[in-house]
Amino acid sequence: MRKLNLVFTSTPGIGNLVPVVEFARLLTNRDRRFSATVLIITIPERPIVNSYIQTRGTALSVHDNDDVNFLHLPTVDPLSADEYQSSLGYLCTLIEKHKPHVKHAITNLMATESGSDNAVSVRVAGLFVDMFCTSMIDVANELGIPSYLYFASPASFLGFLLYFPTLDAQLATEFVDSDTELIVPKDSSITELKIPSFANPLPPLVLPTTALKRKQDGYMWYLYHGRRYLETKGMIVNTFQELEPYAIDSLRVTEMPPVYPIGPVLDLHGLAQWHPDRASQEKIMRWLDDQPPSSVVFLCFGSMGSLSEAQLREIAVGLERTGFRFLWSIREPSKGTIYLPGEYTNLEEILPEGFFHRTAKIGLVCGWVPQVTILAHQAVGGFVSHCGWNSILESLWFGVPMATWPVYAEQQMNAFQLVKEFGLAVEIRLDYREGCDLVLAEELEKGLQQLMDGDDQVRRKVKQMKEKSRTAMMEDGSSYKSLGSLIEELMANIGC
Numbered sequence: 416m417r418k419l420n421l422v423f424t425s426t427p428g429i430g431n432l433v434p435v436v437e438f439a440r441l442l443t444n445r446d447r448r449f450s451a452t453v454l455i456i457t458i459p460e461r462p463i464v465n466s467y468i469q470t471r472g473t474a475l476s477v478h479d480n481d482d483v484n485f486l487h488l489p490t491v492d493p494l495s496a497d498e499y500q501s502s503l504g505y506l507c508t509l510i511e512k513h514k515p516h517v518k519h520a521i522t523n524l525m526a527t528e529s530g531s532d533n534a535v536s537v538r539v540a541g542l543f544v545d546m547f548c549t550s551m552i553d554v555a556n557e558l559g560i561p562s563y564l565y566f567a568s569p570a571s572f573l574g575f576l577l578y579f580p581t582l583d584a585q586l587a588t589e590f591v592d593s594d595t596e597l598i599v600p601k602d603s604s605i606t607e608l609k610i611p612s613f614a615n616p617l618p619p620l621v622l623p624t625t626a627l628k629r630k631q632d633g634y635m636w637y638l639y640h641g642r643r644y645l646e647t648k649g650m651i652v653n654t655f656q657e658l659e660p661y662a663i664d665s666l667r668v669t670e671m672p673p674v675y676p677i678g679p680v681l682d683l684h685g686l687a688q689w690h691p692d693r694a695s696q697e698k699i700m701r702w703l704d705d706q707p708p709s710s711v712v713f714l715c716f717g718s719m720g721s722l723s724e725a726q727l728r729e730i731a732v733g734l735e736r737t738g739f740r741f742l743w744s745i746r747e748p749s750k751g752t753i754y755l756p757g758e759y760t761n762l763e764e765i766l767p768e769g770f771f772h773r774t775a776k777i778g779l780v781c782g783w784v785p786q787v788t789i790l791a792h793q794a795v796g797g798f799v800s801h802c803g804w805n806s807i808l809e810s811l812w813f814g815v816p817m818a819t820w821p822v823y824a825e826q827q828m829n830a831f832q833l834v835k836e837f838g839l840a841v842e843i844r845l846d847y848r849e850g851c852d853l854v855l856a857e858e859l860e861k862g863l864q865q866l867m868d869g870d871d872q873v874r875r876k877v878k879q880m881k882e883k884s885r886t887a888m889m890e891d892g893s894s895y896k897s898l899g900s901l902i903e904e905l906m907a908n909i910g911c
């Protein structure tokens with residue numbers, strides 16, 4: 416029997432790696448001719464990602480149904496964080512430095528193709544790179560294998576990055592550059608930017624911070640990746656036609672590689688199972704079991720999100736004022752460029768005096784949470800989200816209405832899309848930026864009231880999108896069919 420091995424490279428972050436692994440599982444389960452090898456880049460400073468890699472890798476190796484293997488790449492010499500202006504600049508350089516290791520690993524996989532006297536022989540059929548791993552396209556080219564983009568953010572953001580080299584010319588002429596601050600329009604009449612993957616013009620302030628810091632290294636990487644996506648044989652996006660019709664259709668033009676919306680691809684069980692602190696995770700679920708249906712507002716800011724102490728205090732006051740039951744995930748700001756947030760040990764000192772005592776009967780404050788399991792719980796009635804794409808897809812899958820509080824990466828654009836283009840969320844903020852902004856207690860209070868008591872239209876639309884997201888993945892659903900087309904294309908590209 417001959418297996419076709421698909422190789423995956425991923426950015427070492429929860430929001431990137433988990434959807435890559437789930438996509439690899441989806442593909443190999445759908446078509447038994449495929450096996451998958453996920454090349455693992457390790458960053459020692461990210462224990463939560465490493466914990467996922469270890470637990471998930473072990474589970475996959477003993478799970479009969481999944482033909483997905485993790486292959487750990489050797490670590491590269493640490494970079495000096497001081498040399499980089501942004502964590503994206505650091506990350507992309509670090510990934511690029513793994514090129515020789517990726518080449519070596521794939522060459523070894525290919526060496527087993529010929530001369531294998533095993534019952535199962537293997538042929539490497541393609542390399543999938545994620546949004547920040549496009550430097551690996553060179554490796555695929557050198558080895559003569561086709562490369563594909565696997566994009567774990569929305570199609571709208573993919574469209575944005577593809578358009579970014581064009582937008583750059585506009586930003587260069589119409590905006591004022593700065594070494595440290597966000598760029599601003601030269602002319603106050605420029606209040607909107609037209610991006611082809613958005614139905615509506617965007618206020619400049621919902622662009623990612625990286626796109627508004629023209630002089631920083633992250634900006635150059637955005638340009639680089641946007642150009643390189645065009646070199647792939649296909650762009651696979653973790654989204655679905657019914658959610659992003661405008662953005663997906665905007666990508667279906669002749670000069671672009673074909674686009675395959677194959678989502679939502681979610682890890683519906685895994686993330687709750689691999690966190691080392693199982694006791695805290697179980698305590699949260701027991702607490703939720705005691706709450707009435709749809710009564711709890713859940714606040715969580717992603718795997719990389721943390722807020723200032725002043726902001727945490729405003730949230731505490733806002734929550735207390737509304738009197739809603741709440742489950743609030745708080746993370747301590749990271750120690751530096753490449754680190755992820757950690758867990759607080761002294762929250763009593765940070766939150767308003769007496770907060771824990773006064774809210775003991777209605778609220779639970781915690782660190783890392785089993786988010787998917789929480790969103791699936793009937794007690795949860797609303798989700799204040801940082802608008803990471805995985806969080807959005809998860810919330811829609813379980814039909815939980817969201818309130819938008821973007822913090823970093825492309826989340827401001829996602830929030831804009833959710834509120835202004837889809838009507839699937841209540842707005843707290845669209846253009847919040849950690850470090851320069853403060854959402855006041857009364858703003859949060861207003862947003863929460865709208866989320867939990869007010870906007871029936873959002874609630875109704877979210878329920879409809881829940882059904883559509885599930886249908887998309889079923890046999891003959893839009894994403895199911897799109898994955899089928901991708902499989903045909905994969906076979907055609909290697910002449911099978």
Ligand SMILES: O=c1ccn([C@@H]2O[C@H](COP(=O)(O)OP(=O)(O)O[C@H]3O[C@H](CO)[C@@H](O)[C@H](O)[C@H]3O)[C@@H](O)[C@H]2O)c(=O)[nH]1
Nearest residue numbers: 430567568717718783784785786787803804805806824825
């Ligand atoms: O306490 C937590 C925090 C997060 N999660 C999970 O971690 C994932 C987080 O993914 P996402 O919501 O996409 O946020 P980020 O971790 O911030 O992901 C990065 O990657 C995404 C996909 O490219 C982007 O959309 C985001 O903006 C970017 O920050 C989700 O599956 C959550 O369920 C937990 O289980 N518990």
